[in-house]
Amino acid sequence: MNPDFxxxxxxxxxxxxxxxxxxxxxxxxxxxxxVIFENERLPLVSYRLSxxxxxxxxxxxxxxxxxxxxxxxxxxxENYSSQQLAEKIERLGAGLSxxxxxxxxxxxxxxLSFYTSAIFEMLSEIVLKPTFPENxxxxxxxxxxxxxxxxRSQPPFLAGEQAARLIYGKHPYSHVSLQPKDVEGITRxxxxxxxxxxxxxxxxxxxxxxxxxxxxxxKELEQHLDGWESGEAPKRSFAxxxxxxxxxxxxxxRPGSSQSNIVIANSGLDRLSPDFFPALVMNxxxxxxxxxxxxxxxxxxxxYTYGAYTRMxxxxxxxxxxxxxxxxxxxxxxxxxxFFKEFERIRSERVGSDELLDAQNFLTGVFPIRxxxxxxxxxxxxxxxxYGLPDDYLQTYREKVSAVTAEQxxxxxxKYIRPDEMAIVVVGDAESVxxxxxKFAPTVEVFDTDGKLVESK
Amino acid sequence: MPHSFKLPxxxxxxxxxxxxxxxVLDRDDAxxxxxxxxxxxVGSRNERDDRTxxxxxxxxxxxxxxxNVPKAGHFQYIMKAGGTMNGTTSSERTNYFETLPxxxxxxxxxxxxDRMRSLAVTQENLDNQREAVKEEKRLRYDNQPYGQIFDxxxxxxxxxFANAHSTIGSMDHLDAASVEDVQEFFRIYYAPNNAVLxxxxxxxxxxxxxxxxxxxxxxxxxPRSPAIDVEEPEEVAANYSEWQDPLAPFPAFxxxxxxxxxGSEEFKALYLAGKVLYDGDSSRLYQKLVKGEESxxxxxxxxDERRGPSSIFVGAIPxxxxxxxxxxxxxxxxxxxxxxxxxxxxxxxKIENQLLNDAVRTRQSSLxxxxxxxxxxxxxxxxCLFNAELDGxxxxxxxxxxxxxxxxxxxxxxxxxxxVPAKQPA
Numbered sequence: 001m002n003p004d005f006x007x008x009x010x011x012x013x014x015x016x017x018x019x020x021x022x023x024x025x026x027x028x029x030x031x032x033x034x035v036i037f038e039n040e041r042l043p044l045v046s047y048r049l050s051x052x053x054x055x056x057x058x059x060x061x062x063x064x065x066x067x068x069x070x071x072x073x074x075x076x077x078e079n080y081s082s083q084q085l086a087e088k089i090e091r092l093g094a095g096l097s098x099x100x101x102x103x104x105x106x107x108x109x110x111x112l113s114f115y116t117s118a119i120f121e122m123l124s125e126i127v128l129k130p131t132f133p134e135n136x137x138x139x140x141x142x143x144x145x146x147x148x149x150x151x152r153s154q155p156p157f158l159a160g161e162q163a164a165r166l167i168y169g170k171h172p173y174s175h176v177s178l179q180p181k182d183v184e185g186i187t188r189x190x191x192x193x194x195x196x197x198x199x200x201x202x203x204x205x206x207x208x209x210x211x212x213x214x215x216x217x218x219k220e221l222e223q224h225l226d227g228w229e230s231g232e233a234p235k236r237s238f239a240x241x242x243x244x245x246x247x248x249x250x251x252x253x254r255p256g257s258s259q260s261n262i263v264i265a266n267s268g269l270d271r272l273s274p275d276f277f278p279a280l281v282m283n284x285x286x287x288x289x290x291x292x293x294x295x296x297x298x299x300x301x302x303x304y305t306y307g308a309y310t311r312m313x314x315x316x317x318x319x320x321x322x323x324x325x326x327x328x329x330x331x332x333x334x335x336x337x338x339f340f341k342e343f344e345r346i347r348s349e350r351v352g353s354d355e356l357l358d359a360q361n362f363l364t365g366v367f368p369i370r371x372x373x374x375x376x377x378x379x380x381x382x383x384x385x386x387y388g389l390p391d392d393y394l395q396t397y398r399e400k401v402s403a404v405t406a407e408q409x410x411x412x413x414x415k416y417i418r419p420d421e422m423a424i425v426v427v428g429d430a431e432s433v434x435x436x437x438x439k440f441a442p443t444v445e446v447f448d449t450d451g452k453l454v455e456s457k
Numbered sequence: 458m459p460h461s462f463k464l465p466x467x468x469x470x471x472x473x474x475x476x477x478x479x480x481v482l483d484r485d486d487a488x489x490x491x492x493x494x495x496x497x498x499v500g501s502r503n504e505r506d507d508r509t510x511x512x513x514x515x516x517x518x519x520x521x522x523x524x525n526v527p528k529a530g531h532f533q534y535i536m537k538a539g540g541t542m543n544g545t546t547s548s549e550r551t552n553y554f555e556t557l558p559x560x561x562x563x564x565x566x567x568x569x570x571d572r573m574r575s576l577a578v579t580q581e582n583l584d585n586q587r588e589a590v591k592e593e594k595r596l597r598y599d600n601q602p603y604g605q606i607f608d609x610x611x612x613x614x615x616x617x618f619a620n621a622h623s624t625i626g627s628m629d630h631l632d633a634a635s636v637e638d639v640q641e642f643f644r645i646y647y648a649p650n651n652a653v654l655x656x657x658x659x660x661x662x663x664x665x666x667x668x669x670x671x672x673x674x675x676x677x678x679x680p681r682s683p684a685i686d687v688e689e690p691e692e693v694a695a696n697y698s699e700w701q702d703p704l705a706p707f708p709a710f711x712x713x714x715x716x717x718x719x720g721s722e723e724f725k726a727l728y729l730a731g732k733v734l735y736d737g738d739s740s741r742l743y744q745k746l747v748k749g750e751e752s753x754x755x756x757x758x759x760x761d762e763r764r765g766p767s768s769i770f771v772g773a774i775p776x777x778x779x780x781x782x783x784x785x786x787x788x789x790x791x792x793x794x795x796x797x798x799x800x801x802x803x804x805x806x807k808i809e810n811q812l813l814n815d816a817v818r819t820r821q822s823s824l825x826x827x828x829x830x831x832x833x834x835x836x837x838x839x840x841c842l843f844n845a846e847l848d849g850x851x852x853x854x855x856x857x858x859x860x861x862x863x864x865x866x867x868x869x870x871x872x873x874x875x876x877v878p879a880k881q882p883a
Contacts, residue, residue, distance in 0.1 A: 303586075328591070
């Protein structure tokens, strides 16, 4: 056997094409948009009922109502107590939950396809007939207060809280945590008002993926969601994302911490920006995985960290780009220095064709893997709906990635990686960290883990 | 109705190469992807007592290049091909896996075979990965509230050093590792006769066989790795311990019990008992503690499934000012009830549907199938057990659950770890 065949990576076999077909779409008599993707591969169904109302649509002084409303939907309805609902769902081996995010509120379910009727019944029950029992609200509030304290022991949360404040300013995307007074403000009356305003059929989409028959689905939905009244979609008009003028350093002091959690961020783009694909490819090159520049630098070359990455978060109204790493204390300064070297490099040097192709090949090649499981496919289909992406988005995604040029990547880097104004956040032992990093910015603030400012220079 | 639904069995092909590598092929053309897994029969249970953390450190080394693959090339080749990959180390084994577009099967086989035959063990690679592992230890264990509890309670459950020590290992042992140690470890454990290779997904079996023979066939086998002893007495090693955690915001506790090994009738019954006790909002302990008494912030439970003696755990983070011993009393009362009356018919129906749901979900992921098949191939020498597993669990009766809860959980033979928030030194 000639070992020469090992010297180079072997050629691939013939490619097997893969396409995601367009789903079936319709609108119910109550105004609800329904999207159905039939797939008989396995007796499994995934359901998503998503509303275009989220945490940002709360009133300016009241936070936590949308998430409370969503989480309490499954804690009591006209026909089921919290325990009865849990028992009914779990007896079917199924899952049913609701949660809110910045831009949306979603109800998710999954089950074996034998139980589709029961799932529709329970979905309509929690959407149309939640009762928000007082004892459940009380328990929720008490648990939430404890969980807020728990959050403050988690370095990633502490870093994220500061980064959001610095990047988003007065824009509602800056609210990532609640204060105890917000929790006290959660009342049954407000929850019911929030529910009435947000969970309306004309501002929502229902996605069903799996072993179903569309005619049966439509019939069941019409029946179970009969009488669901429309309402007014929320108007979204918020403060601008601030324009930063200079770098800043913010340290959250966690004395005795054996690592520094570093987050370096600036504002980015919204999901529908025409820069999306160039920025996506740029982010892939810079820090999106284990062969990216920041990972190879900070971990593979320097051994500073278990993982260094950059992440692009493009939401409905705005977005941000964040570089992160958890590094040992004594190399906090060097790690930040290396991050800035990589930021400068991707801005000033046009990416080579090999590296560009590698990034594009990852994004296009991994596409079928993302769609392999039903949950993965559901996520892809749901995102198209939520962000109002073009009808043929999933069918043209790969060609759009492949069309990005090196010049566009550099333009995206210069536009969205802006070292001169980045917010540098470090959660760690302030005494050892501040002296290492105060050279990176003109100002340094130190906070405690409760979010209180301790020192400012 | 679930009773009449039968999940079709996987059609598996298996063969063994001349050098002892066991191969399993699971073809499914539904999506044009393929997952590969190589499982090596080495985990923390095989480690010398002055070289803890070695199996896991070695896992990191496996991504640092081989004769024909440059340092960190494994990550890069996979990503360029549009794939995902990772590796993990446990007490039982070290695994390496990737999912690729189907036409990149040769790349996956090339990468796995090149590192199996010719890993580049150098001082530089060792030093670099040692640092990454130390940061991983800090990230996951040392710098996390409650990060240590799993390792602490394992040391309380198991008396045998092989079972009791942590997979991440000690910083001192990691620092003491030499290049020669790593090269020796490679020679002994990373041999084809000490491994299984599994493919799941879209491929042509004849073509796959040819490629596997081409890439793996000439890797020489090695003498059998040293036998180990993972025997345990019935008793846990320690009944009580308190851990002062400077990062914990609240007290917490974890109760652990020793159980018979994975695959045994006893372990299966206890796994299902766990579902009844702590899995989901309708579980007994969730309803009793989170909802009824409203005394805990978080409740958790899990099994640690091993080829030898295994374990099961229940723990909670109580709310401030709650009587912690009363919470534990509630847990033991529920266990006692389950030991006397067994699960209800409603709970048995839940178990049946959950098991079916889990099996159907696993079936759709080539990576999940690959990993489960590799376990059965490596641990039991029989990947066809994959097809028997669901029925084996569905056949467990309420009475068997009751009996095993009575025997193994409703007992003083358990370990209790109390976690107490500790103040920072001034």
